[in-house]
Amino acid sequence: MKEEYVIGVDLGGTKILTALADLEGAILERSRVLVGEVKDKDTILGKIKETINQVTANAGIDLEQVVGIGLGCPGPLDIEEGLIHHTPNLDLDNVNIKDELSGLDTPIYLENDANAAALGEQMFGAGQGADDMIYITVSTGIGGGIIIDGEIYHGVSDGAGEIGHHTLDPASAIKCGCGNYGCWEALASGTALSRLAQDAVEADADTMMKDMVTDSSEVDGAIVARAAEKNDGVALDLMDTIAERLGIGLASLINIFNPSRIVFGGGVSNSWSLLEEKINETIAERAMESLVERVEIIPAKLGSDVGVAGAIATALAQVKNK
Amino acid sequence: MKEEYVIGVDLGGTKILTALADLEGAILERSRVLVGEVKDKDTILGKIKETINQVTANAGIDLEQVVGIGLGCPGPLDIEEGLIHHTPNLDLDNVNIKDELSGLDTPIYLENDANAAALGEQMFGAGQGADDMIYITVSTGIGGGIIIDGEIYHGVSDGAGEIGHHTLDPASAIKCGCGNYGCWEALASGTALSRLAQDAVEADADTMMKDMVTDSSEVDGAIVARAAEKNDGVALDLMDTIAERLGIGLASLINIFNPSRIVFGGGVSNSWSLLEEKINETIAERAMESLVERVEIIPAKLGSDVGVAGAIATALAQVKNK
Numbered sequence: 001m002k003e004e005y006v007i008g009v010d011l012g013g014t015k016i017l018t019a020l021a022d023l024e025g026a027i028l029e030r031s032r033v034l035v036g037e038v039k040d041k042d043t044i045l046g047k048i049k050e051t052i053n054q055v056t057a058n059a060g061i062d063l064e065q066v067v068g069i070g071l072g073c074p075g076p077l078d079i080e081e082g083l084i085h086h087t088p089n090l091d092l093d094n095v096n097i098k099d100e101l102s103g104l105d106t107p108i109y110l111e112n113d114a115n116a117a118a119l120g121e122q123m124f125g126a127g128q129g130a131d132d133m134i135y136i137t138v139s140t141g142i143g144g145g146i147i148i149d150g151e152i153y154h155g156v157s158d159g160a161g162e163i164g165h166h167t168l169d170p171a172s173a174i175k176c177g178c179g180n181y182g183c184w185e186a187l188a189s190g191t192a193l194s195r196l197a198q199d200a201v202e203a204d205a206d207t208m209m210k211d212m213v214t215d216s217s218e219v220d221g222a223i224v225a226r227a228a229e230k231n232d233g234v235a236l237d238l239m240d241t242i243a244e245r246l247g248i249g250l251a252s253l254i255n256i257f258n259p260s261r262i263v264f265g266g267g268v269s270n271s272w273s274l275l276e277e278k279i280n281e282t283i284a285e286r287a288m289e290s291l292v293e294r295v296e297i298i299p300a301k302l303g304s305d306v307g308v309a310g311a312i313a314t315a316l317a318q319v320k321n322k
Numbered sequence: 323m324k325e326e327y328v329i330g331v332d333l334g335g336t337k338i339l340t341a342l343a344d345l346e347g348a349i350l351e352r353s354r355v356l357v358g359e360v361k362d363k364d365t366i367l368g369k370i371k372e373t374i375n376q377v378t379a380n381a382g383i384d385l386e387q388v389v390g391i392g393l394g395c396p397g398p399l400d401i402e403e404g405l406i407h408h409t410p411n412l413d414l415d416n417v418n419i420k421d422e423l424s425g426l427d428t429p430i431y432l433e434n435d436a437n438a439a440a441l442g443e444q445m446f447g448a449g450q451g452a453d454d455m456i457y458i459t460v461s462t463g464i465g466g467g468i469i470i471d472g473e474i475y476h477g478v479s480d481g482a483g484e485i486g487h488h489t490l491d492p493a494s495a496i497k498c499g500c501g502n503y504g505c506w507e508a509l510a511s512g513t514a515l516s517r518l519a520q521d522a523v524e525a526d527a528d529t530m531m532k533d534m535v536t537d538s539s540e541v542d543g544a545i546v547a548r549a550a551e552k553n554d555g556v557a558l559d560l561m562d563t564i565a566e567r568l569g570i571g572l573a574s575l576i577n578i579f580n581p582s583r584i585v586f587g588g589g590v591s592n593s594w595s596l597l598e599e600k601i602n603e604t605i606a607e608r609a610m611e612s613l614v615e616r617v618e619i620i621p622a623k624l625g626s627d628v629g630v631a632g633a634i635a636t637a638l639a640q641v642k643n644k
Contacts, residue, residue, distance in 0.1 A: 160578065170490065178610055255488055258481035
């Protein structure tokens with residue numbers, strides 16, 4: 001019998017990352033194309049197929065040796081059907097990706113990108129060995145994936161895991177992209193950090209961040225982190241503010257889920273060492289001691305590979321379930 | 323073969339309710355004893371055995387026909403082991419209830435009381451047919467049970483479902499029994515409603531509630547509800563405040579879990595008709611539309627039977643799993 005493989009496709013708004021892996025998840029070949037300006041269905045589908053052909057050709061294998069293709073995509077989705085209800089930054093609304101890629105004659109497994117990332121960390125990264133795990137990704141927004149008994153929890157219509165959209169502060173006047181006010185995402189994401197820092201710069205606060213940009217709008221989370229690493233007091237305070245807000249939400253999730261592990265990913269997790277102490281202090285204050293004792297909170301391990309690793313994990317989880 | 327039965331024991335702080343049911347869950351016999359002043363282990367265990375003997379004797383069956391005994395108890399617990407870590411109002415800390423009742427020669431299934439109630443509503447009440455369901459009980463506190471794929475989600479150490487202890491308002495100065503400030507339970511429970519009403523009465527607000535009590539400390543949720551039903555403006559406003567706070571927390575749970583149903587029980591749910599509109603309005607404002615469309619929020623059906631029905635459901639779920 002010929003060797004069997006899986007493919008993972010990380011379908012992002014700016015690039016498509018595709019990788020071929022063996023059934024242990026070891027990545028053998030990769031392909032990457034930019035989405036570019038033309039984002040219509042046929043162009044995107046063409047690029048997906050192009051990357052799939054490329055990784056199989058480079059590895060010298062036939063497509064029929066690929067037993068599953070996992071596809072991570074921003075939602076909302078209908079996972080069973082393979083239907084993309086809506087996805088930001090690509091013109092794929094109401095596209096049935098299983099039907100569209102049926103010509104490949106290989107099972108296609110669609111998954112929400114944050115869920116796929118959760119599965120990727122659980123299979124290959126910081127979540128290994130944790131069957132009841134919450135993955136949180138904090139960058140421009142806050143996303144998440146909930147793993148229960150080793151499997152993604154999807155909810156009744158594949159919409160579960162929107163942990164970034166639990167209300168952190170009902171009195172907040174800050175409107176979230178989802179329409180709610182005071183969401184965790186609106187107050188504790190990288191975007192929230194940038195906004196707080198921009199406000200500080202505009203208010204002429206005593207901070208080196210003013211000298212690191214030519215315009216306050218250029219201040220982002222990375223700049224705050226760099227200034228904080230240099231002991232800039234304003235930047236350190238801002239990191240503490242975000243860490244406290246992250247800790248409040250994490251404490252709630254600990255009390256609700258009693259997870260064994262929380263894996264913290266996304267761009268903001270690069271500043272884990274600046275956030276860790278205040279996050280843990282806040283959790284200790286707000287979550288139940290018996291539950292805090294049982295949870296590990298650790299940064300994600302897969303970095304920028306998490307999307308494609310998650311897509312591979314999505315395929316592997318389904319292939320192995322058969 | 324002789325008929326088979328299960329027994330459910332609802333172990334409360336003031337009374338023990340025990341019922342015998344057939345394998346369909348139909349209750350055939352009941353027994354009820356007050357806990358009284360003496361709450362030590364031997365006394366409580368004696369009363370549990372007494373009620374079990376009573377229901378079997380009244381039904382004219384042998385204990386060996388009872389294939390499982392479900393026991394609902396306030397936690398924290400170790401469900402697999404049968405260990406009660408701590409339970410309020412009874413001296414059963416660190417008691418292994420499976421060991422203590424092993425003389426009955428029937429499998430004992432321990433469950434947290436809120437989880438048991440969730441299972442009871444799911445099997446016999448308002449949760450029937452809903453595999454992804456959240457049960458919320460709002461009375462002196464806020465408790466909950468999370469049902470995923472038809473089973474209770476326990477978390478890594480049987481502590482999941484403490485939905486009442488997610489932070490609703492991080493700026494709140496109101497300390498919760500769990501030690502956190504601004505918990506959902508601290509701000510939206512029957513106790514929170516009583517406190518708001520007592521404050522209004524003490525501030526000499528223009529409300530009939532002043533004439534319904536001899537002392538402000540007597541104002542409780544039931545009095546607010548009665549006044550609100552008579553169109554008392556202050557009472558109606560207080561119900562709206564609580565309904566909004568309940569709605570904020572429910573919106574968060576909807577975004578996190580994407581459940582098909584939320585079953586709303588506990589004493590405060592008796593005022594569902596006074597709360598429903600504002601709860602639904604708040605959810606519509608704060609939760610994602612695609613998720614709101616897929617969830618039904620309905621009052622619980624089992625009333626004061628929910629504890630013992632939940633204990634029966636706990637036994638049946640295990641017996642049928644075998």
